[in-house]
Amino acid sequence: MLKSFLYKSYRFFYTSDQRRRRRFTLAGLVLAAIVAITAITGLDTHSTLVHQVFTLLLSVLLLSLVWSKFLARIDIAATRHLPQYATAGEPLVYRVAFENRTAKMQTALSFYENTTDPRPSLEELLSVKEPGEDKRNVWDRNILYYRWLWLISKRRIIDDRFHAVPDLPANGRLETRVEVTPRSRGYLHFYGFEIARTDPFGLCRALFSIPAPQKVIVLPKRYRLPRLSLPGARRHHARGVRLAASIGNYGEFVSLRDYRPGDNLRQIHWKSSAKRNEWIIKEYQEEFYARQALILDTFSTSAHSDRFEEAVSIAASFVCSLQTQESLLDLLFVGDRSYRFSSGRGTASYDHLLEILAAVQTCRDKTFDAIAAPVFEHMHLFSGCICVLLAWDEPRRALVRGLKDRGVPILVIIVTEDDPSAPLDPGPPKGFEKDFMVVKIGRIEEGLARL
Template structure:
């Protein structure tokens, strides 16, 4: 296993080097070289070896020409703070030519930091359950290795042609990155490429320029949707009212008790009496909904979890929080509950949190406990599940017992497996058809 790990690491580095240094035509020449070696083994019966010799000579000239690239460049990029999975990101890049000569025919490509996998992580990658191939196939194992690397890189880039760079001048161009997975993309520099006259091999000059951006989950279009709910008491909350609805009503003054929040202290009365006095106020009443995200699975990564996060992001972004509160509840390394609405938090912050969601391999009861703590304050609930079993049925029945509006979304690979589910306001979202299934949701 250790030998295979080092072999794959080396293979990936060689693959990246070939893709960067050789142009499309150069790669075609390499493939042709292999073919001519196979066909032209017997030099007495074929002239293929002559073609082989010609291509070898051409590549040697191309590589030799590209060994000398003394140009100097400075690079500055202006990255936005956020990107979204699946949406191409365009940004400005300023490249300064520090040479006395015009630089023409160049390309540039962003360098994304390559992820580092430990031997333990490598074992988990190649032994994780999958129905797409055999674990005994080296080709398939390497394919899964590349998929894991792509998932950790979070984005992909491509070489972009540069205009002619004038001597000692700065040229502004448009860079492009395509985010593929949510999370943080770490950039380590920009590489300038100069093809040889045969357009086979690239000379390179890398300018180190660290940078990063957060890739938010992709979002789906949602139908016009209304989740009703009556106002509930939010006792013990800190001034959640903004300008709409019932704010806290002053009742009386009383002596300070340990644990009272500082913003409740009545400073004028303290100045008069010489001892701390606090304001006693009536509890607030708000419409408060919960967005419960199921993250419990045995694997670290799965397409189902990614789609669940995307659906949660869609509701978090489209949910109207001017007159209500929305609690995002999920379990990762610990239990999380993030509240937005009525001036508390923002939709962007909620998407930032969803960008970092990880799978939880603990007991499902952790989520149940978090829900029990908040359920008395909830006016309605959206529950996004990635599986269906007795524990999840228990959670749904528990929420139904409080007679609050409840929408349950079950994301699955096998739609037929859940055809017998006949629960009110439960929608099955099959992979590959999630957008269409979401548009079938009706208001409760």
């Protein structure tokens, strides 16, 4: 009961705070604060004239409020041109095209984007724990205020800000450039525009909305990786690249050569054989390239975990850098079931992998052993393995040991919040120290640079 009441009051305060911030410009807020201060200090009207300041500013503010209440809707249309992707932590730049359908020029308007409501639901407030919450005192833990704040900051992807609408000539159209920075990965939903018009004093705003639903995928933040020498030799892959072109079925042509006994008769090059009156064989070069497995540890007890986010970022960094190194990549992780996503040649499959990483969530109901089976099942396909782990406990050590025993070269990266120089207990398997790395949240880029 108490929690439900608290939840409702937090919701109410949040909504009214947002409304106040949207209704009043910065100047209006400052003025309102001054009115409040002078109301208190000017109580004694006989000894000071502070009450004059109070009444003057209050009248100005009230006139602004009243003016902004009477707003006729302005006939303006707006469309957004969003790019295909955005990246968390990087500015997203897009254009908004405004069309003025009235016969008068429209000046001094502003707008802000209506995106997802960051208020969590009651169940979410009750169930999701803030990291580090046990360090707070008993009062805070029961009142859940800090949890509320943390949930809101997690769910709010871009900041609320007003952008200026350019001066639109009558019946004209103009574009403006908007820059926002999404804070976390996932889908960024836009619901529409709220166009604001201030009163003559510039203190209060009146708003009306234009619906414009759209969404853009926010890819996870990526770090720069140094030029990697990945573990594992290039392995022969029979039948060329998986998903090779439908025309042609054997690797890449190299040359024609004379027939040697034992060659595949299907590979005879008939034209030149006819010209030379001997058997000429088309020589193929079988594709040799490395295919890496990228194992992402999704097993965490909480829904929002900083370690998990960083692990996803590290995985995305690998996807991005391997793309330029002509290696192929398979992403393995466990969600509601185990998934394996393969990439082929061409950039679109890497984009696909990044999109998947943008949406991946933690797996709370299974243990780490759930990933061991799919890994070992597909291990023969891979020349090497990159493991991004969230902890270093027995099941994870068992996986690494298992892979090592099969002779698969591995690179292990562990994400932790503690000091990386402190030796991990127990340490890496013997002879393995080179490819074993612990990175600390907040210093990931430095950690990865040591690769």
